[in-house]
Amino acid sequence: MVLVPGLTIGLSGKIDGGYLNNLSSGWTPRFSEENVRQTFTSSAASLLDDFHIDGFRVDLTDAIHSNAWLNYNGAYIGSATQFGCKFLRELCRTVKMINPNAFLIAEDYTGWSAMTQSPDQGGIGFDAIWYVDFYHHLIGDGDYGDSYAKLLKIAGFGAPGPLNFDYFTGALLATQYNAVAYHESHDQAGNATDTERAIVTAVNSAPLVGATRSFAEGRCRFAFGMAALSAGTPMFLMGEEIGAAKYFKTDTFAQNKEDLIGQRTGDGKFLFRFYQDLIRFVLATPAARSRQIDVIYHHNGNRVIAYTRSTATQKLLILASLNDTPFSNGYVISTDSWRLPSGGWREVFNSDAAIYGGDNIGNAGATLQVNNGEVSAVIPAHGFVVMQNIS
Numbered sequence: 258m259v260l261v262p263g264l265t266i267g268l269s270g271k272i273d274g275g276y277l278n279n280l281s282s283g284w285t286p287r288f289s290e291e292n293v294r295q296t297f298t299s300s301a302a303s304l305l306d307d308f309h310i311d312g313f314r315v316d317l318t319d320a321i322h323s324n325a326w327l328n329y330n331g332a333y334i335g336s337a338t339q340f341g342c343k344f345l346r347e348l349c350r351t352v353k354m355i356n357p358n359a360f361l362i363a364e365d366y367t368g369w370s371a372m373t374q375s376p377d378q379g380g381i382g383f384d385a386i387w388y389v390d391f392y393h394h395l396i397g398d399g400d401y402g403d404s405y406a407k408l409l410k411i412a413g414f415g416a417p418g419p420l421n422f423d424y425f426t427g428a429l430l431a432t433q434y435n436a437v438a439y440h441e442s443h444d445q446a447g448n449a450t451d452t453e454r455a456i457v458t459a460v461n462s463a464p465l466v467g468a469t470r471s472f473a474e475g476r477c478r479f480a481f482g483m484a485a486l487s488a489g490t491p492m493f494l495m496g497e498e499i500g501a502a503k504y505f506k507t508d509t510f511a512q513n514k515e516d517l518i519g520q521r522t523g524d525g526k527f528l529f530r531f532y533q534d535l536i537r538f539v540l541a542t543p544a545a546r547s548r549q550i551d552v553i554y555h556h557n558g559n560r561v562i563a564y565t566r567s568t569a570t571q572k573l574l575i576l577a578s579l580n581d582t583p584f585s586n587g588y589v590i591s592t593d594s595w596r597l598p599s600g601g602w603r604e605v606f607n608s609d610a611a612i613y614g615g616d617n618i619g620n621a622g623a624t625l626q627v628n629n630g631e632v633s634a635v636i637p638a639h640g641f642v643v644m645q646n647i648s
Contacts, residue, residue: 277337278328279320288321288340297344298351305355312360313352314387319367321345322381342381349382360384362437362490373435385490388436394421394428395440395483396458399451409440409480412560412579412639413461419557420579425483426552429564432489433548439492440480446494447504455480456500465502470524472581474500475615475639478531478608479579482641485535486566486575488550498532499525527614534613538606538643544571553592561636563590565597574602576634577641583609583618587633594630600648602627609637620644 277285287293304310315321322345325337345363352359363383365372374380390405397407406424432438445452456465459476463469477500485491494505499520503513521529539545544566554563560579565572574597576590590597603624609615618637624647625634636642 277325277334279324281317281320281324285320285325285337285341288337288344294340294344294347298348301348302351302355305352305359310359312362312384313348314362314364315345315348315383316364318345318363318365318372318381318383322369323367345381345383346376350376353382360490362387383435385435385437387442388428388432388438388489391428391432391436391438391484391487391489392440392442392445394425395480396445396455398445398449408579409455409476410458412476412581413459415461415581417581420560422555422557422560422562425562426555429483429487429562430550430552432487433550436487436489437492438484438487438489439494440484441494441497442492443494443505443507447506453504454502455497457502465500465524470500471614472639474528474613475609475637476579477528478613478615479577479639479641481532482535482575482577482608485539486545486573486641486643488548488566491539493532498529499523500528501525527612531608531613535606535608542571542573542645543568544573544645551596553596554590559584559588561588563592572598572646573605574632574644574646575641576636576644578636579639580636581638583616583638584636585618586635588636589631589633591631597627597630597632598646599627599629600646601625602632602644603647604634604642605645606643607637608640608642615640 279285301313321341322338325334326332327334349361352361361383362385363372364387366389371380372383372386376382393405395408397405397410406421408420408425411420441455446454456473456477459473460469465473481493496515496517499517501515503515506513547566547568549567550564552562552564563574563576565574578584601624604620604622607619609618611617615637618635619642620635625632625644634642
């Protein structure tokens with residue numbers, strides 16, 4: 258279990274005769290003063306040393322290294338952002354000095370590559386960036402028009418038709434670049450406009466009973482699978498593992514609490530087992546934890562995507578579909594032979610297994626043959642199978 262608390266920045270102060278607006282909390286701390294910077298770094302040091310936490314996620318780092326406008330006249334104060342960068346470097350250096358293995362995540366939307374570069378090379382020093390575009394392509398909300406795939410949201414309408422897996426392909430490939438890949442966060446579970454829990458999105462807010470819940474859980478298994486089997490660092494919001502459906506809102510959290518422990522053996526038991534087993538699989542499988550990823554196939558009309566994860570000695574093939582019916586007679590994937598080596602590939606994970614509440618449609622653990630970059634495999638409805646190269 259990794260505990261990564263958020264770090265919220267306060268301590269506003271005047272600069273150049275006025276208060277600075279960071280476009281987030283509205284007020285920017287005076288990072289030019291050493292005692293202000295030390296307040297935050299010493300607090301982080303205490304959490305590491307006294308409470309033995311595993312790392313930090315720093316909230317909206319854009320507001321620290323990029324946003325600094327005077328409230329009273331809108332003038333941009335570039336020197337303030339320079340001191341914001343100085344603070345972030347000092348924070349990262351301090352954390353890594355105390356615990357070199359501590360994990361540092363930045364919620365950053367600027368695309369600035371220096372965020373994950375070493376401070377010794379002019380960078381800031383974070384290990385990974387929260388990759389919100391992955392969420393928008395995989396899940397989606399109503400704020401971004403047609404610029405994102407929004408796979409789960411569109412599938413949740415229940416109508417047949419193509420999905421923009423070509424859009425999602427780029428997001429999946431980009432997870433190899435120090436990204437935190439997620440299908441749900443506190444912002445996208447009810448706090449941001451037109452968002453709700455993933456299981457609600459999966460069936461367009463229909464009642465979660467009977468066949469509707471089965472469809473919802475299948476699509477949610479697909480969503481978490483894409484994050485967990487991406488080349489990034491996977492993340493999910495508490496409650497997704499049992500199919501929590503209530504809004505996760507900052508101002509109504511107490512009223513919307515769900516029985517996360519009780520649902521492990523209740524309505525959420527199938528999803529909970531799926532999360533357990535997939536996490537165990539990723540932890541035990543080096544190729545699933547590598548940064549090597551290659552999307553070898555996608556088909557918008559059939560709602561299918563196929564990609565590989567690799568190490569020098571192990572290769573996985575993930576075959577996934579958001580189609581509402583399975584490809585029970587086999588689906589042919591064809592690519593260059595160097596991208597999909599010939600030989601035997603054994604099914605090692607099936608999201609549609611009966612123990613996860615699925616229909617048990619897959620390849621029954623069989624070893625399939627790849628010849629000249631081509632393989633035919635059963636792919637379940639709204640699910641995925643994982644094949645491992647055994648030759």
